[in-house]
Structures are given as C-alpha cells and as structure tokens.
Amino acid sequence: MVKMSTDKQEIIRLREELNLHNYRYYVLGKPEISDYEFDVLMHRLEELEAANPDMFDSDSPTQRVGSDIAEGFTQVAHRYPMMSLGNTYSIDELRDFADRINREGETPVKFVCELKYDGLAISLTYEHGRLIRAVTRGDGSVGDDVTQNVRTIKSIPLRLFGSDYPDLFEIRGEIFMPRSSFDRLNAERELEGEQPFANPRNAASGTLKLLDSTEVARRGLQSILYGLYGENLPYKSHSEAMKSCMKWGLPVSDKMAEFDSVDELMAYIDSWAEKRSTLPYDIDGMVIKVDNIALQQRLGFTSKSPRWAVAYKFKAEQAESRLLSVEFSVGRTGAVTPVANLTPVHLAGTIVKRASLHNQDQIALHDIRLGDVVYVEKGGEIIPKVTGVNFSQRSADSIPLEFPVLCPECGTPLVKIDARHYCPNQSHCPPQIVGRIVHFISRKAMNIDGLGEETIMMFYENGLIRDVTDLYKLDRRRLLALPRMGEKSVDNILKSIENSKQVPFARVLYAIGIRFVGETKAQSLAAHFGNISSVMSATQEELIEAADIGTTIADSIIDFFADESNRDMVLKLAEFGLQMENQSRDRVSDRLSGVSFVVTGSFEKYSREQLKELIENNGGKFLTSVSGSTDYLLAGEKVGKTKLEKAERNGTKIINLDEFLAMIELVDVAEPYYEAKQQTLF
Ligand code: IVH
Numbered sequence: 001m002v003k004m005s006t007d008k009q010e011i012i013r014l015r016e017e018l019n020l021h022n023y024r025y026y027v028l029g030k031p032e033i034s035d036y037e038f039d040v041l042m043h044r045l046e047e048l049e050a051a052n053p054d055m056f057d058s059d060s061p062t063q064r065v066g067s068d069i070a071e072g073f074t075q076v077a078h079r080y081p082m083m084s085l086g087n088t089y090s091i092d093e094l095r096d097f098a099d100r101i102n103r104e105g106e107t108p109v110k111f112v113c114e115l116k117y118d119g120l121a122i123s124l125t126y127e128h129g130r131l132i133r134a135v136t137r138g139d140g141s142v143g144d145d146v147t148q149n150v151r152t153i154k155s156i157p158l159r160l161f162g163s164d165y166p167d168l169f170e171i172r173g174e175i176f177m178p179r180s181s182f183d184r185l186n187a188e189r190e191l192e193g194e195q196p197f198a199n200p201r202n203a204a205s206g207t208l209k210l211l212d213s214t215e216v217a218r219r220g221l222q223s224i225l226y227g228l229y230g231e232n233l234p235y236k237s238h239s240e241a242m243k244s245c246m247k248w249g250l251p252v253s254d255k256m257a258e259f260d261s262v263d264e265l266m267a268y269i270d271s272w273a274e275k276r277s278t279l280p281y282d283i284d285g286m287v288i289k290v291d292n293i294a295l296q297q298r299l300g301f302t303s304k305s306p307r308w309a310v311a312y313k314f315k316a317e318q319a320e321s322r323l324l325s326v327e328f329s330v331g332r333t334g335a336v337t338p339v340a341n342l343t344p345v346h347l348a349g350t351i352v353k354r355a356s357l358h359n360q361d362q363i364a365l366h367d368i369r370l371g372d373v374v375y376v377e378k379g380g381e382i383i384p385k386v387t388g389v390n391f392s393q394r395s396a397d398s399i400p401l402e403f404p405v406l407c408p409e410c411g412t413p414l415v416k417i418d419a420r421h422y423c424p425n426q427s428h429c430p431p432q433i434v435g436r437i438v439h440f441i442s443r444k445a446m447n448i449d450g451l452g453e454e455t456i457m458m459f460y461e462n463g464l465i466r467d468v469t470d471l472y473k474l475d476r477r478r479l480l481a482l483p484r485m486g487e488k489s490v491d492n493i494l495k496s497i498e499n500s501k502q503v504p505f506a507r508v509l510y511a512i513g514i515r516f517v518g519e520t521k522a523q524s525l526a527a528h529f530g531n532i533s534s535v536m537s538a539t540q541e542e543l544i545e546a547a548d549i550g551t552t553i554a555d556s557i558i559d560f561f562a563d564e565s566n567r568d569m570v571l572k573l574a575e576f577g578l579q580m581e582n583q584s585r586d587r588v589s590d591r592l593s594g595v596s597f598v599v600t601g602s603f604e605k606y607s608r609e610q611l612k613e614l615i616e617n618n619g620g621k622f623l624t625s626v627s628g629s630t631d632y633l634l635a636g637e638k639v640g641k642t643k644l645e646k647a648e649r650n651g652t653k654i655i656n657l658d659e660f661l662a663m664i665e666l667v668d669v670a671e672p673y674y675e676a677k678q679q680t681l682f
Helices: 006-027 035-051 091-104 179-191 200-208 213-219 238-247 262-278 293-299 360-366 430-441 453-461 468-473 476-480 487-502 505-511 519-529 532-537 551-562 564-575 608-617 641-650 657-663
Strands: 075-077 111-117 120-127 130-136 142-144 168-176 222-229 257-259 283-290 309-313 318-330 335-347 350-356 373-377 385-389 415-417 420-422 596-600 621-623 632-635 653-655
Touching: 006 035, 075 641, 091 262, 091 283, 091 293, 091 309, 111 168, 111 222, 111 262, 111 309, 120 200, 120 222, 130 142, 168 200, 179 200, 200 213, 222 238, 238 293, 257 262, 262 283, 283 293, 318 430, 335 373, 350 373, 350 385, 360 385, 430 453, 430 468, 468 564, 476 487, 505 519, 505 532, 519 532, 519 621, 532 551, 532 564, 551 564, 596 608, 596 641, 608 621, 632 641, 632 657, 641 653
Parallel strands: 596 621, 596 632, 632 653
Antiparallel strands: 075 142, 111 257, 111 283, 120 130, 120 168, 168 222, 283 309, 318 335, 318 373, 335 350, 335 420, 373 385, 415 420
C-alpha cells in the first residue's frame, strides 16, 4: 500500500476541519473558533495546496473566492417544475385552509410552519454528495444556471457530510441578502455615485445575476433551504426530510416548527409578525405546509401551486410618528419631492427620520398636516413613505400643508405634469446642475475618480463649474486654491478627467443624462446608430428601430436634443475630445454590417464575450434578447426552450456555430448559411 505523504494527509484533514467550521459559522451560527484562528487554518491549507498542485480540488474551501471568468448563463430545464405558492393576507382565510385540510386528512393533520424568506428561489442539485448545479426559478420550467455564483455562498456546502444522502436529489430554497450586507453594499454604491438597490431582495437578485463571481462572493449572500425533491425518497414527512438535510450540512431553517393544533399554529405566526424586525434578514410572511408527504400527494397541485401549502403574507410594517416639517427636494430631473421630517421611529430594523410624501395630490388625498401623527411604511422602495394620518391624534392647531408655487432652490415658477411638480429651469437651478454633473462623473458613466457630490458642490459654489463641459476646463491653480485640495488629489482628478476622453461612446451617451436612457438603452442606441449625430437627427420611427427603444424613450431623446443648450453641450464635449462614435479600431470586416445577433446556450471553444467581440469586430450588432428586429439566434448547447420559441415567433433565423463562423469566413461549410434550415439543426 502506498503511504500518503504527511502534507496530503494534512490537506485532507484541514479541508474537513474548515468545512466543519464553515458549517458551524454560516449554517448553525455557532462558531467554535475565532475568525483569526479560522484564517490561520485557511492560510495553512492555501500554503499546502500551493506546494502540492496534484491535490487541487475545486471543492476545497480555498476555492470559494469566486472567479471573474464568466460566460453568461446557460438555461436549464427544471426536472420538477418550480411552482409558486397561493397566498393570503387574511388570518380567516388561513384558518379556512387549515380547516379544509383537516377535513381531508386524519385529524388532527400535522402542519409545519416556516418563515417566508424574501429573496429569490433557487434549486440545488447534489449528485453523490457534491453540489453539481444551481438554477434560478426562471419561468418555473427553465431557469438560469448560476452554479458559479452560488458556489461562493459559504453556507451552501459543496460536499455533504455523512453518506446516507440520496445519490441524486434537488433541494430548493431561497437566496437572500442579510440587511447588514445590504446596507454596506448600498453605502458603497452611493459613494461610487451608483444607484442604490431599492431593497435586499433586488440586491440579491442583481447579485446572483452578476457575471463576476468574485463580486458575488464579496457581497455576502445567504441561503436557507426548504424543500427536498427526488425519486423514491424514503421520507414520510417534510419535517423528517428537513432534519436529514440538516444532518448532511445543508442550511435548513432552525425556525421551522411543527403543529397539530391550528390555534398554536396561529399563535406562532402572530409571534413572528411581532418580532420579524429582530431577524438579520427580511421575511415577508410565513409558509404553512402539510407535513405528511402521502397527504401532500393526495392533495396535489393546481396549475400553479401546491394545494398542500399556502403563504400567509405580512402587511408592510407600519409605525406612527409625528410630522415635524416638510422639505421640498429638487432632483436631477427637476422633479420636486415633498420629504417629511419625522420624530425618529423604529421601523423594520432601521430608525426612520425622513419619509416621502409623494406629491401634492397624495398630501391632499390623505389630508396630511404639519403636527399630525402619521403612519409610515416601508414598501419596496428605499425611502419609507407616509401612508396616512392617525386622525384620533390630530390637534386643533394642525397646519394644512402648502405646496410651493416657486422652486425652493431657484425661485422659478413650478410646472405641474400629471401628479408631479417640476422646476423647468434646467440650466440654472443648482441641484439640477449638480445632480447632472454627479451623474456624468459616476462610475458607469464617465468614471471620473476623486470627485464626489460634495466636491462637485464645492466647485459649483466657487464658480468653477456650471455644466459638465466645465470639467474639461478646470484649472490646476484654481483647484489648488480650494480648501482640502492637495497636489495629489488635484492631479488625480485632472488625470481622471483626461482619461475619461477614452470612455466609449455608449457610456458618453448614458452620461449626458437623457431622461429614460439608462446604461443598456445607451448601449443599444450606440450599437444601432454608431455616432452621436445619427442619434441627434433620428426621427421617432428611426429611434424605435433600435433594440429596446420604445416611443416614450424615443420622444425623450427627441426632446433632449431639441433643446439648444443640450446640443451645445454635446458639441463642446466633442471638441474636448470625448468619444462621439463607436470605435472601429478593432473592426476586422464589415461582413456582418446591419445584421443583428443574439447568442444563447454554451459553446465549447468560445465564450459569450468572444462571440460578442467577433460579431462586433465584423460590423454586426450584438443584442441581449430576441425581438422582432433580431436577424439571427446563434444557438449552442443546452439552449432554453423559451428562447427558441421566441426566435421562431419573431422570424429570427436560428444558426449554429459553424454557420456563424462561415458568415465571417472563419470556416467553410458546404451549405451557405443563408440557406440553413432550422429543422436540420435541432
Ligand atoms: S415552499 C411549490 N417555503 O416564496 C412552491 N417557499 O411565494 C414551494 N419562499 O417561490 C415553495 N420562503 O421563492 C417555500 N419557507 C418557504 C419559503 C418559500 C420563501 C418563496 C419561494 C416561493 C415563493 C412563493
């Protein structure tokens, strides 16, 4: 027998030990060693693995840092459809559900009650104890393969403990972002001038769809699992299955409780409705399930959801607070929002001091007055909102709220469009000017480092900038004369402004701040029109030919360029050397000129990014989703049914890789691509 080297034995031991500590920390929440001690073990393992490359194992705890090589997402069909749950906000309906089932089963039926985690559903497949795939819910029958990203979530084991697990099974659950990670992420985004996420659920969903799993690893997603699926599983009840999952190291909820009394079940739900803000993550209700699997099978499913489970949804959390004063804040687009200053109050895990009052119509509708005790709610948005008045507490001296007629910032008469008030003084109203410049310099736009909202405000107040074009005229000496502006930071700012002249045209188009033209719309416009003068002179009909551009956006673009000061700004930016057309330096041919492609599925020899480059370098357009204007769907392996059906509906030709390569003359095929027939391909 060959004896294993001591290094190798230690590697195996350390992997087991670290997996166990990960489990204690992330799943049980009961770490047995300090972070420092954990890091020491991890470093030792890293050292040993580096010295023993033959021991490489992609499941080692050292490999959980993610990779930045990503290839879009492949679509995978679910073995068992991912259904949703029927839901109710009414305790009476919930009681009806329980009573109905009690009449079906042998009384009393045992129910399990779980938290309803507010994230996104995920299906994990384990084969021989190893995590082999993680797929999002998608449309319920086909989802995105996000395995790379899910592997970075430390509470999800890559290998299971023990050996008594089924050879092949799926376990489903929720991926979510705990509040602390959410707050940290949003603080970073605001610092970077990026749009913060509206709530932890959006943040989790945005994160899971990132193509860079290193960034996913950094953002601190969490997971709790609540459903086991497989063939011939030996479990008689859901709770028994979950207990086994727990033994294998899977992060199953420790808040699941079993009941055979409906009253006790209701009391449990009530208790969580009360204390849900004490949890470190958001829940939006409770899920009640029949425990017995034979009874579950007897009850079956409707077309959308199981008859053996229901979600009881909590109403948005509400708090009462006194309305002290109202500010009218003017945004980048000139919209005026009334913001309430309140006596600080605890709400859904945070302290709220300010809340939105929406607009004049809402204030009138709810008859909200200064000094009132108002109800505050946290909905899907970042900013809590005032939703009504507690009239029983209204004092005789409450003061009706007056909406200003003049802009509180620049004194210009406001105009009312639909329910909102706007300040029309785009070129001279300070928050509009500063807001536009802050957007212009933000990371996804011109990415000008060293400048933030405060610095821009200071430049503005000192008369150095009036619009974005002034950034390119900043004078080193004048900057050095400003408070807190050292040589190093001034040089950094000027260098960064200079570098921004190389930022691609699509981002310039986003940076100039056309209403409704976000990052992806700007990319689509740049890809379709190629340069700024074509965008500026395009008619509505021409604009809507670009992918993803509808009439509202087209009209907004036309309005923007109808304004002389905007045309002037673009002209000046072009004179300063900003990119006003797509670069053709990488262009190798025009063979695909005027032809658009969507790429789907996986390809053995090419990444999605490489195919995108090939398309663009040959003059073609790369689109992300199939629409009426898509010419070709380039399909690889494991292609989702929905994409193919959509292509067929839209008359988009479906081609394979060889046919695509023939179009750009990288390979020869007997049959010219334009004669390729869909049915011969699949
Ligand atoms: S069971 C057949 N249990 O809520 C569907 N779902 O509104 C079985 N969810 O799609 C789902 N917590 O994403 C179940 N403890 C829990 C849950 C839960 C959150 C989500 C899940 C589902 C959605 C339905």
